[in-house]
Amino acid sequence: MKKVMFLLLGLALMLPGAIRAHDDQRDHDDQRDHDRDRDERGGRGNEHHDHNVRTPVRLVGVIPVPGNPVTSADISWTDPATERYYFADRSNFGVDIIDAEDDVFVGRVTGMVGTTLANNGGTKTTNGPGPNGVLVTPQRVLWAGDGNSTVRIADVDPNSLNYLNIIGSVSTAIADCDGGTDTTHYCGRADELGFDPRHKLILIANNAPLNVNAPHAAIAPYATFISAVPPYSVLSHISFPNAGGLEQPLWDAEIGRFLLTVPGKIVTGPVGPPVVNQPSVAVINPTTRTVEKAYELNCQTLFGPTNTSVGTTGIALGPFQHLLVSACGFPVILSALTGNVINVIKDIGGGDEVWHNPGDGRFFVTGADQKATPPVQSLGVIDAETSTLLQAVRDVRGKNAAAFAENNHIFTIVQINAAIVAAPATDNSTCSQFGFRGTGCVAIFEHAEK
Numbered sequence: 461m462k463k464v465m466f467l468l469l470g471l472a473l474m475l476p477g478a479i480r481a482h483d484d485q486r487d488h489d490d491q492r493d494h495d496r497d498r499d500e501r502g503g504r505g506n507e508h509h510d511h512n513v514r515t516p517v518r519l520v521g522v523i524p525v526p527g528n529p530v531t532s533a534d535i536s537w538t539d540p541a542t543e544r545y546y547f548a549d550r551s552n553f554g555v556d557i558i559d560a561e562d563d564v565f566v567g568r569v570t571g572m573v574g575t576t577l578a579n580n581g582g583t584k585t586t587n588g589p590g591p592n593g594v595l596v597t598p599q600r601v602l603w604a605g606d607g608n609s610t611v612r613i614a615d616v617d618p619n620s621l622n623y624l625n626i627i628g629s630v631s632t633a634i635a636d637c638d639g640g641t642d643t644t645h646y647c648g649r650a651d652e653l654g655f656d657p658r659h660k661l662i663l664i665a666n667n668a669p670l671n672v673n674a675p676h677a678a679i680a681p682y683a684t685f686i687s688a689v690p691p692y693s694v695l696s697h698i699s700f701p702n703a704g705g706l707e708q709p710l711w712d713a714e715i716g717r718f719l720l721t722v723p724g725k726i727v728t729g730p731v732g733p734p735v736v737n738q739p740s741v742a743v744i745n746p747t748t749r750t751v752e753k754a755y756e757l758n759c760q761t762l763f764g765p766t767n768t769s770v771g772t773t774g775i776a777l778g779p780f781q782h783l784l785v786s787a788c789g790f791p792v793i794l795s796a797l798t799g800n801v802i803n804v805i806k807d808i809g810g811g812d813e814v815w816h817n818p819g820d821g822r823f824f825v826t827g828a829d830q831k832a833t834p835p836v837q838s839l840g841v842i843d844a845e846t847s848t849l850l851q852a853v854r855d856v857r858g859k860n861a862a863a864f865a866e867n868n869h870i871f872t873i874v875q876i877n878a879a880i881v882a883a884p885a886t887d888n889s890t891c892s893q894f895g896f897r898g899t900g901c902v903a904i905f906e907h908a909e910k
Contacts, residue, residue, distance in 0.1 A: 588649025
């Protein structure tokens with residue numbers, strides 16, 4: 461009986477962790493040492509970094525996620541202070557937290573709206589789903605855009621008495637789209653967000669508000685400035701007329717500005733050809749809280765007349781003020797200083813969220829590998845200095861990459877659908893390679909051994 465109990469206990473401790481491939485080939489003497497200087501391990505110019513520059517990225521395992529199957533997820537984030545990876549898990553009504561060093565699920569901030577708001581009388585197209593965008597400030601505070609035009613603020617300091625608790629909620633609703641009740645928050649979801657540590661500001665997008673009087677005709681997307689200092693007051697809003705939505709805000713410390721991806725819009729009238737408003741990157745002054753200028757991205761000019769996209773989503777800042785933007789369906793690298801396009805990458809899709817990892821000098825995207833027949837969803841690895849695609853690593857159903865600079869682990873959310881949940885045998889996702897069918901998971905990538 462004692463042997464059986466110890467066996468069951470051992471299995472219980474093992475299951476929440478990462479399931480890895482080729483563990484026997486890994487150098488266990490080079491495991492993560494919490495006491496080692498993080499700058500030495502993750503900084504450029506050291507042996508660890510040089511090794512990662514010379515070696516390709518490969519899929520090494522997955523992390524199972526407890527609770528409901530991951531059928532709806534959004535933005536992810538890695539945080540050096542807490543050494544955690546966070547991602548918006550609408551299927552489980554919260555933000556999931558994974559130890560980015562040991563690759564194991566450690567907790568969840570709950571209390572968010574999930575995929576619908578049926579309990580409050582709302583829908584995805586009115587009150588909106590959540591959580592959406594996520595980030596963690598140096599104060600170990602999690603900010604998440606939620607449904608109901610609400611920003612959730614949670615304590616993610618493991619040493620705090622409030623650990624994993626929501627400590628604040630802020631409404632981003634404006635009068636034009638808010639009826640003032642639980643069932644009339646037609647400002648939609650509070651979506652993606654960025655943090656300005658200099659002025660202690662959060663900038664968050666409401667991408668699809670509806671006019672409360674029109675009835676429910678679309679009104680201009682807008683962004684909201686919120687003080688990151690308690691009591692977290694709303695300071696002002698910026699409207700974006702003729703935009704097709706709003707996506708990812710990003711703080712650029714060198715120029716002291718927010719950069720915000722703004723999807724374009726095709727406007728058709730009763731007569732004449734449609735008017736195309738191209739996607740752009742807005743440059744926003746955090747002091748005046750105004751748009752100073754915008755870098756237009758003409759999809760037809762960049763990718764040819766057959767590209768009819770006006771979309772743009774993720775944004776990430778690399779060295780030399782090189783900016784990776786997912787635009788027109790592909791990765792585009794441009795100068796954050798001038799808006800001049802440096803390179804366009806046509807061999808892989810741009811996906812939603814993109815990421816720069818200073819630990820290995822790479823940009824990461826998720827999208828269809830255009831060189832595969834047929835194209836297959838993959839993790840794209842881009843050299844941030846040369847702006848060239850290095851690899852496309854197969855990652856079926858993977859999305860929204862984020863990397864942890866301390867050990868250069870790269871994570872993607874592997875999201876499945878209801879049909880796969882109903883018939884797990886049909887699961888061909890990255891999770892299924894490691895025995896997880898019909899559940900979804902988080903995939904782990906590392907640089908290969910020497």
